[in-house]
Amino acid sequence: MRLYEYEAKRIFKRQGVSVPAGVVIGRENMGDLDRVVYPVVIKAQAFVGGRGKAGLVQSAGNRAEAQEMILNMLGRDHAGHKIDRVLIEQKVTVKRELYLAVIVDRLEHMPLIMSSQRGGMDIEEIARTKSTPILKYYLNPGAHLNDFMARNVASNLGLRGLLLKDGADTVHRLYRLFVDYDCKVAEINPLVLTDDDRILALDAKVDLDEDAMFRHPQLIQMGIAARHEVGEMTEREKFAKRAGIPYVDLDGDIGVFPGGAGFGIASIDLIQHYGGKPANFMDSGGAPTQEKLRAMLGLLLDNPGVKAIFGARFGGISRCDDWAKAVVQFIVENRPQKPMIMRMAGNMEEEGRKIIEKAKVDHPELFKKIKVYAYDTPIEEVIKETIRSAQTEKK
Numbered sequence: 001m002r003l004y005e006y007e008a009k010r011i012f013k014r015q016g017v018s019v020p021a022g023v024v025i026g027r028e029n030m031g032d033l034d035r036v037v038y039p040v041v042i043k044a045q046a047f048v049g050g051r052g053k054a055g056l057v058q059s060a061g062n063r064a065e066a067q068e069m070i071l072n073m074l075g076r077d078h079a080g081h082k083i084d085r086v087l088i089e090q091k092v093t094v095k096r097e098l099y100l101a102v103i104v105d106r107l108e109h110m111p112l113i114m115s116s117q118r119g120g121m122d123i124e125e126i127a128r129t130k131s132t133p134i135l136k137y138y139l140n141p142g143a144h145l146n147d148f149m150a151r152n153v154a155s156n157l158g159l160r161g162l163l164l165k166d167g168a169d170t171v172h173r174l175y176r177l178f179v180d181y182d183c184k185v186a187e188i189n190p191l192v193l194t195d196d197d198r199i200l201a202l203d204a205k206v207d208l209d210e211d212a213m214f215r216h217p218q219l220i221q222m223g224i225a226a227r228h229e230v231g232e233m234t235e236r237e238k239f240a241k242r243a244g245i246p247y248v249d250l251d252g253d254i255g256v257f258p259g260g261a262g263f264g265i266a267s268i269d270l271i272q273h274y275g276g277k278p279a280n281f282m283d284s285g286g287a288p289t290q291e292k293l294r295a296m297l298g299l300l301l302d303n304p305g306v307k308a309i310f311g312a313r314f315g316g317i318s319r320c321d322d323w324a325k326a327v328v329q330f331i332v333e334n335r336p337q338k339p340m341i342m343r344m345a346g347n348m349e350e351e352g353r354k355i356i357e358k359a360k361v362d363h364p365e366l367f368k369k370i371k372v373y374a375y376d377t378p379i380e381e382v383i384k385e386t387i388r389s390a391q392t393e394k395k
């Protein structure tokens with residue numbers, strides 16, 4: 001569960017990590033601009049990156065400039081997320097930009113501290129080109145960060161003298177925050193050295209483990225409640241949640257209509273493996289009702305980015321004939337124009353196939369882009385055909 005920058009900085013301050021003085025502004029509290037010390041930096045609050053390059057981080061020298069910039073930002077869309085608040089911070093003069101983060105290395109199953117003597121907007125490019133080393137420090141799960149390692153991290157950031165002590169303290173506090181709040185990510189980019197030799201977290205990124213939030217009632221007191229894993233929900237995700245359908249929008253063009261969550265994840269991997277781009281994750285759960293199955297298909301047809309739909313049903317607890325009835329009823333009622341390439345096998349498969357074949361005879365025009373394969377067609381071939389169909393639809 002990702003936090004807004006201002007929320008992450010509230011936790012930083014609580015843990016003793018230094019951040020610039022700031023205030024959160026929305027349309028309802030524009031009057032708070034009167035108590036701001038100018039000049040300031042105005043930063044739109046969004047869960048996704050790229051704000052600077054999108055013009056959503058700007059400087060203002062006075063109240064009038066600030067208000068005009070804020071009103072221009074509020075309501076804007078950034079990568080699918082609407083801006084409804086900004087963070088105003090006192091502008092500081094920066095001598096150096098550094099990078100510091102604590103993450104969970106999912107391959108090593110260990111906490112990992114990462115640091116670099118260069119930070120800022122191009123950290124991904126730095127990591128890709130290796131123009132500046134990104135140093136890594138592993139710790140055993142639950143291990144205490146000792147003073148020597150904290151000083152070593154600070155030293156490798158290029159900090160010396162009194163700044164070495166302050167830097168080591170920041171490393172300690174960030175790692176402690178990571179552990180105390182059950183974080184997945186605690187990142188400062190950039191961690192800056194100011195012209196008056198202060199070390200400040202100029203930006204903050206924190207991802208929490210939503211399943212562990214019950215252990216942190218202090219988050220509720222800070223106004224931080226459980227929400228979507230990556231960011232604000234899209235309208236389709238909100239609908240799916242109300243309908244009890246586990247669903248996440250992705251940025252591809254192949255709608256995924258699977259059975260359980262495990263095969264849903266495997267489908268996404270296979271689509272990507274064969275050169276396609278999945279448009280969503282979805283899970284029907286065990287023995288879904290026909291109403292739920294039709295709602296799942298509706299989510300995919302509602303997405304204008306979806307060019308073709310890949311579907312698969314293995315009848316175990318669920319029944320293939322129930323699945324077939326839901327598919328047929330949805331097609332007859334909604335008359336979709338997008339190709340649907342699917343595979344059905346397992347419990348009540350023969351009955352399900354008869355339902356599909358009868359529908360093709362009764363409604364040949366509606367089913368001319370609908371294919372439902374049997375168990376003897378490898379799922380890989382069904383996915384490849386779906387990818388080809390999506391590419392054809394885009395032309």
